[in-house]
Amino acid sequence: MSKGVVQVNLTIGFGNNLFQYCFARLIAEKNNLNLNHREIREFSISESKNPVDSNLKTVVIDDSNYIQAFNSDLSSNNVIVSGYFEDYRIYKNNMQKIRSWFPLIKKSDSNDLILHLRLQNRLIQKTHHRNHISAEGYIKGINKFDFDRLHIITDAKKWSNYTLQDLEEIRHEVKIGPNPPSNSPWVDIKQSKEYINHLIEGLESLNPIVHCNNEPVIEGSGGLRSGHMKDFDFIRTFNNIMIFNSTFSWWAAFLSDAESVGTWEPWKPNKGVKNKNLGRTTYNGWFSWGTIEDLYWDEI
Numbered sequence: 001m002s003k004g005v006v007q008v009n010l011t012i013g014f015g016n017n018l019f020q021y022c023f024a025r026l027i028a029e030k031n032n033l034n035l036n037h038r039e040i041r042e043f044s045i046s047e048s049k050n051p052v053d054s055n056l057k058t059v060v061i062d063d064s065n066y067i068q069a070f071n072s073d074l075s076s077n078n079v080i081v082s083g084y085f086e087d088y089r090i091y092k093n094n095m096q097k098i099r100s101w102f103p104l105i106k107k108s109d110s111n112d113l114i115l116h117l118r119l120q121n122r123l124i125q126k127t128h129h130r131n132h133i134s135a136e137g138y139i140k141g142i143n144k145f146d147f148d149r150l151h152i153i154t155d156a157k158k159w160s161n162y163t164l165q166d167l168e169e170i171r172h173e174v175k176i177g178p179n180p181p182s183n184s185p186w187v188d189i190k191q192s193k194e195y196i197n198h199l200i201e202g203l204e205s206l207n208p209i210v211h212c213n214n215e216p217v218i219e220g221s222g223g224l225r226s227g228h229m230k231d232f233d234f235i236r237t238f239n240n241i242m243i244f245n246s247t248f249s250w251w252a253a254f255l256s257d258a259e260s261v262g263t264w265e266p267w268k269p270n271k272g273v274k275n276k277n278l279g280r281t282t283y284n285g286w287f288s289w290g291t292i293e294d295l296y297w298d299e300i
Helices: 014-030 066-070 088-099 135-142 163-173 190-203 228-236 247-254 269-274
Strands: 005-008 035-037 057-061 077-081 112-119 149-152 209-210 240-243 260-264 286-289
Touching: 005 240, 014 035, 014 066, 014 077, 014 088, 014 247, 057 066, 066 088, 088 135, 088 247, 112 228, 112 247, 135 190, 149 228, 163 190, 228 247, 240 247
Parallel strands: 005 035, 005 077, 057 077, 112 149, 112 240, 149 209, 240 260, 260 286
Antiparallel strands: none
């Protein structure tokens, strides 16, 4: 009898794709099935196409049944994987295996801390606006680490005072992507300006070494800058990594050899019961920081 196939439907989003690919590959290897997926260019993972035996039963795995499916025998089926699978528990017992699938990045000898701040589209979209943390909240989290120097890595084009014109430029870069204002409403531009300038001024006392990605925005990406893989791999070199609620930096930390990783516990409180558990990741050396009291806007 021919092998079944696991077909994973990769969505938009770098971090999303890593969750989807890794989950699907674990399912395929556990059940001795072939794996079909489109390419993941950032890691030079080529497209995989295997023939599908239509005589086999097809099982669909999504965000409603992935725990049961992960513990089931699917070896005589075709499997369609369609979800996000942002659950740290799935990957806990397979960390070394998953890390072996990706290029190794050597860790730095320093004891510096890196804080990843994903801004860009998050400065202007209401869904992210409600999750913004105050500078004071970040400082409380930073103080949980034992480190030498603070680094900030961000997709912001600059780390100095923002004008309304700067925010208009971000709006232009985002609106031609997959989440234009009609899909993801924008906040008042003055509030966007207020928050980014509050963050820059509020963290100034820590004398951070700031690494801005000012590469061109990838057309149609919704604000993603080219050169983002340099940021990803740079995060992986650190011994101390601090995460807000970005799957991008969560995976950078997962694929690193960092001894200390802090994730913001509430993760995305605006999601309510649909919120993920990534802020409570309990891997060795990982801990949670912060509460909803850290929010800058009182909207939750």
